[in-house]
Amino acid sequence: KAGVTQTPRYLIKTRGQQVTLSCSPISGHRSVSWYQQTPGQGLQFLFEYFSETQRNKGNFPGRFSGRQFSNSRSEMNVSTLELGDSALYLCASSSGTVMNSPLHFGNGTRLTVT
Amino acid sequence: AQTVTQSQPEMSVQEAETVTLSCTYDTSESDYYLFWYKQPPSRQMILVIRQEAYKQQNATENRFSVNFQKAAKSFSLKISDSQLGDAAMYFCAYVRGETSGSRLTFGEGTQLTVNP
Numbered sequence: 001k002a003g004v005t006q007t008p009r010y011l012i013k014t015r016g017q018q019v020t021l022s023c024s025p026i027s028g029h030r031s032v033s034w035y036q037q038t039p040g041q042g043l044q045f046l047f048e049y050f051s052e053t054q055r056n057k058g059n060f061p062g063r064f065s066g067r068q069f070s071n072s073r074s075e076m077n078v079s080t081l082e083l084g085d086s087a088l089y090l091c092a093s094s095s096g097t098v099m100n101s102p103l104h105f106g107n108g109t110r111l112t113v114t
Numbered sequence: 115a116q117t118v119t120q121s122q123p124e125m126s127v128q129e130a131e132t133v134t135l136s137c138t139y140d141t142s143e144s145d146y147y148l149f150w151y152k153q154p155p156s157r158q159m160i161l162v163i164r165q166e167a168y169k170q171q172n173a174t175e176n177r178f179s180v181n182f183q184k185a186a187k188s189f190s191l192k193i194s195d196s197q198l199g200d201a202a203m204y205f206c207a208y209v210r211g212e213t214s215g216s217r218l219t220f221g222e223g224t225q226l227t228v229n230p
Contacts, residue, residue: 033216043205043220056217088157098209098216099147099166105159 004106006091012112018079021109025072025093032074037088049074086113116141118208120221127196128229135191135224137206145211150191152202201228
């Protein structure tokens, strides 16, 4: 079974631009969550989608948004990029909740904002 | 708000020896779960072990075991017979009960080096 796939692996953008990151979960998984990882703030939860509905949301500004499609694939969008948005963005999928189904993470997308 | 603290930014161990990574957390909830994840240079987070708060018995997965002290809000990871492949960043994580879905709170991480 294929794992969680994130594309692209690396991305370089300029301040003020917008960016879209993609995540394909493990087949059959309906939950997709996103995390931001930076050296200063560590790993922080962005949001989670389950069956195309946002189930949880972290404390990030409205510039960060996401969506999930009927095939469970998810996209994350960041508008008006700032230098501080440079980070590793990790996507994870599970079949239900993390209590009864472990999270499976992708290899992440490394975003650099210049 | 729940917080997770890992007080050891770096740890090292000799191959075949045992090492313990520390984690403390703060919560007022009674229903929660705790996890240890490892992140090797490939960047992929891998689940090492999980513990349900309502279970008194410490979880064990092969060479990995935890010491869960609920009253002290402590959740340490013991790695026995350390192997070179165990070298990675280790994160302790917490999630509140069922309603939190996959919203994990992570600690700062402990970088583990395994010396041959």
